[in-house]
Amino acid sequence: MFDWQDLHFFLAAARLGSFTAAAAELGVDHATVGRRVARLEASTERKLVIRLPRSTRLTKDGQALVAVAQAMEAQTSAIVRHLRGSNDPLQATVVVSALPVLAAFLIAPSLPVFAQAHPEIQIVLSATSTVASLERAEADIAIGFVRPQLPGRVVRQVGDLSLALYTSHDYILQPVEHWRLIGFEPSLAHIPQQRWLDEFAAGRPFALRSNDVVTQAQGARAGLGVALLPRLLGDSDPGLVHVKTHPTPLSRKLWMSVHGDLRQSPAVRAVMDHLIEVCAALPGTGDHRR
Structure with a gap:
């Protein structure tokens, strides 16, 4: 089983096209994003990202995972919004x-x-x-x-x-x-x-x-x-x-x-x-x- 947070970091990198941009959005350093993505690759036993000097490119497995993970992320965010929107003082x-x-x-x-x-x-x-x-x-x-x-x-x-x-x-x-x-x-x-x-x-x-x-x-x-x-x-x-x-x-x-x-x-x-x-x-x- 993979860590959901690793998937969260991977999605940010996939959406923004680089570890640097993902790190800036998430408020962490470049190395943390790289480490999280590497952990996700190890846990799924798939190569997900091709690391280029100033950007990243998704492999076919990475593209397939993004399609599924985005739906998961949307559902997770909806659950969080529902809980936060309840009348909880x-x-x-x-x-x-x-x-x-x-x-x-x-x-x-x-x-x-x-x-x-x-x-x-x-x-x-x-x-x-x-x-x-x-x-x-x-x-x-x-x-x-x-x-x-x-x-x-x-x-x-x-x-x-x-x-x-x-x-x-x-x-x-x-x-x-x-x-x-x-x-x-x-x-x-x-x-x-x-x-x-x-x-x-x-x-x-x-x-x-x-x-x-x-x-x-x-x-x-x-x-x-x-x-x-x-x-x-x-x-x-x-x-x-x-x-x-x-x-x-x-x-x-x-x-x-x-x-x-x-x-x-x-x-x-x-x-x-x-x-x-x-x-x-x-x-x-x-x-x-x-």
């Missing part, structure tokens, strides 16, 4: 996946109030720009820009992440035609924020590109250029000046989703209600057409 840990800027500047600062009202509930806050899989129990609640379309999820819009241009007190004195922009790295050229910036730049150069809005804010505060930032971050920073401009910068809708099996959990329900309340107070929420 002892359920006290809720995992929330949220965009980093929301996690740092909105949700975390609001938690002391929540903890006073619900001292029995512990929140695990996962700050990530990727879409968490509620089906694989990566999170109980997810908040992000993407509206999930997967069956079984309960989804609602909880607010708008309003954006604006910001720069330093000194930099704003420079002529507009000499401004340089701060934007996102090339791999994120497709996102609405960068498309808006490219149009606004009108050929003016970018002084900094980063995938992290906190880094962009630091660059703007230092006088490097003009950045398009969430008002949640920019309005509260005395080192930044809100640049009024036309066209008005865009706003991104925020979607909260929870798996239907967990919606009735008292702890999950309490966290959802709290997140709905704090997101409704975001600067600019309700100012834009939906």
